[in-house]
Amino acid sequence: MCLGIPGRVVDVVDGEPRTGTVDFDGLRRPVCLAYAPEADVGDYVIVHVGFAISVVDEAEAEKTLAVLRAMPDALANELGPS
Template structure:
């Protein structure tokens, strides 16, 4: 099973690379497939590649859902 995550762009390093915030962890990702990328944008990331821009509201809902799932799994252990 594969999982793509919404991540927020914190810094654009060059035309192909940007620094993304992945739940507090900063990672350089490939953004060559995305046009008109700006700091603060959310993208869907899969295996280090940004696949497409994501609406801020949709990204925040998805991240909240991931957080809720994590909390329920952690509470059960």
């Protein structure tokens, strides 16, 4: 099963495609921002298979992260090795 995981954008690289680094509760991964062009540093995005698919507010992101934190190794398993 694949999940959409919320994370906070920590940097943005304008280019083609637009990319950035997203922090998933301490795990940082490169992400394509082409499908969420409004995403900027500090915003929370939902990421699925390396693509930010929407911007969400911080409260909603924190709710989902709290559920994931309750499952041992859920974030690490879904995001793969660092």
